[in-house]
Amino acid sequence: MDRYNFELVENKWQKYWDKNKSFISKVDTSKEKFYCLEMFPYPSGKIHMGHVRNYTIGDVLSRYKSMKGFNVLHPMGWDSFGMPAENAAKQNNLNPKVWTEKNISVMKTQLKKLGLSIDWDREISTCSEDYYKHQQLFFLSLYKKGLVYKKENYVNWDPIDETVLANEQVIDGKGWRSGAIVQRKKLSQWFFNISNFSEELLNGLDNLKSWPNKVKTMQKNWIGKSFGCEINFKIQGNLPINAIKCYTTRPDTLFGFSFLAVSVDHPISKFFNENTQFIKFKNECSKTGTTEESIAQGEKIGFNTGLFAVNPLDTEQKVPVYFANFVLMDYGFGAVFGCPAHDQRDLDFALKYNLPVKTVVMPENKDETFKVKKEAYTGPGVIINSNFLNGLKVPNQSINKTIDILEEKQLGKKKINFRLKDWGISRQRYWGCPIPIAYDKDDNVLTVPEDQLPVKLPENIDLNVKGNPLDKAENWKNIKINGKDCIRETDTLDTFVDSSWYFLRFCSPKNKKHGYDLDEINYWMPVDQYIGGVEHAILHLLYSRFFMRAINYKNRNFKITEPFEGLFTQGMVCHETYKDENNNWVSPDEVETEDKKNFYIKKNPSKKVKVGPSESMSKSKKNTIDPEEIINNYGADSVRLFILSDSPPEKDIQWSEQGMVASYKFIQKLWMLHKKFKIRIEENSNNKNEEIAVFINQMIKKINYNLEKFNYNVIVANLYEAYNFLSQKLNVAIDKKTLLDNYIKFLSIISPIIPHFASECLSDLKLNPLQKWPEIDKNLIKEDTVEYVIQINGKKKGTIKCMKDISEEELIEKIKNNQNTKKILESKKIKKSFFVKNRLINILI
């Protein structure tokens, strides 16, 4: 074959891998395991470039580890419950299952075309009964352990999707999927008691050595641990309220007490429910809470209760009690003590309502006349104007000391608070895992007996109803448990529950009895390398970490707490955006240019197109490139090569047609090189030449280093370098053994990246297409000459080649005598010199 025919070759090897079950994994305790997992896709229809990048990164790693002799588990499955299926089914009047299965089959074919080394025997789909049956069992087990409960509370209601959203799914007051403005609504909901594990989830982060710090910081902030103190403030006034409890992290500023503020949902609000002005105020608050946050710009508003709170450290001092919009009921006790001088929100509030601002902390470099005016002082310093607290150092001394005093006088208690709230898992949707719960006539909660699991979703259901279709499915809803008439729970589980344990299921996907098999998970878990988008930094990763602890809880057999040993978050794939004269998005394949300046619509060159910034590919901006089309045009190896080449995997990458073409050409050039190698090998020359061997061994060293560090873009550069070197060296005959040995090594190191091509070349030479990862021949890379950099007063003046390990004096002598370098030191007096062995010398003159 003259030109490399990727179509024939790729097809051939994909069939070969399938037929030979090349990537099927089994427990083998004699081998070290490596569990490589990429975040499984939602089957939305077709794969996109983000998938290509994600799965190529994982595939390179899997193939490399496998060549190194690890027993690799590299599975794939489908996160197949969720809203889009339900919406698409509604539109096309079919069952979500049918829509989902069709998409899975399309996407599976597409993924196979990428040549991924996936163990397809382990394929799972979260919407299958085999899968969600076990999820229902987990739910019941958690329920029995007291980690699931039901409570009535305010929820984030998405009026478009008509479903409840978790706090994490509300972005800027809008639903993460629908974009609708989220409303507050009171509903009875199921919750996972994730806050029970706040402390452990926080501490566990310290053990995750191979996680990006960025993700750990985000989770840490999300869990939001704070140290403080609860204080019971005595209340005076004409209402039957004796005291209000507050949580504070700054008890040391108590002498700056200026007002007490409570949430409008605080229990004391019941005394104001008849007060029309209060009702008006409450409405005002709910507006600023979720909606026009930006317009209100965080304006603080309050409603005076007429009550007074007594300062526990100075019972003479009495301050007004307000309802305030910036106090949240679901954090602390829904009440705060206001110290305007040292908290910006309190200061804003105090200035608005003319409340006193008393400075009680001064910075170290100021004196006691220091006064807070328009900016609260929150930094370190010394306590002032605070009676017996004066002189304490802020924050270390002052906070602990004040808490001690308050505890001693029984006015307060040390307390640790978390921001993390329990995980609401109820969704009013059809296409999700049914919750195995029923209610009898008296509304008692009953669990569905295990022998009746799975609770299957009803088929043939009318989705075109308002609200939850399951609620309207009378045949399905009404059941008997132990002979009693019951009604099923019609909520389904949040799809984040599905993805919180799928990595366990991959270890024993066909086990009918249990969701996981202990022997299997003890061998395979944890996931050694998890790879996916940073957008899941909090939700999915935190939920999975929780879920392991929840199974672990009161279960001696289950040993896993952290599911993901290593985490890698890859960047997005971006493309320029285009808009026509009417400001409509235009897709890249409709756009053309001749001079890189003027872009126009292909079919109609008079129609100009505006070029916008490069953004992550999305259907809404029409700046997507279809991977299947690209694979058909250039081949999977070229796509893999390109998607790895231009940027470090953790950063965003620009899609570039030119870059894609360059990768394609490179593979063609490699094929020419292959043919050259083949001819040289067949020549059977005796011309010994170690240069190639030295080069290849150095190359392996570099590539090992870059593989371990995920510098995949540098590896591609290394391959180009290798090509440039080899194509020159092959101009003369070289002995067969050196050539063959080193060419095999070269083909081995390129095979994780372009596996079809490497396999084809190896088999063309009648060699095993699945090679071991090459060892470095240490004798070859042990160089006996080195090149020294010569610096004069810190500036580079030249280089000199000499024997390795020579002394400083010898080197200076050499520089003085060498033809090229002697003028550097001519008639100069050396004051001092710095010598870095085998590397550099810096001479001061």
Next chain:
RNA sequence: GCCCUCGUGGUGAAAUUGGUAGACACAAAGGACUUAAAAUCCUUGCCCUUUUGGGAGUGCCAGUUCGAGUCUGGCCGAGGGCACCA
């Protein structure tokens, strides 16, 4: 507002962790081959010098060091996360 990350040619980026800045690739310009184009290959890449050479240079300003893209402090800019969390 708070927290995190990052600023290197026309562009995407390298730099073995304090030791030759710009590997590798894209784009551009010039050249070779060709009747011509495409493809391919070679050269160039900031400033001064015809060349040999020399100089500046990693967002800006200072500092530490024999030596700083890399470390420290301050400023400017970009991106991401969180947002009344008391």
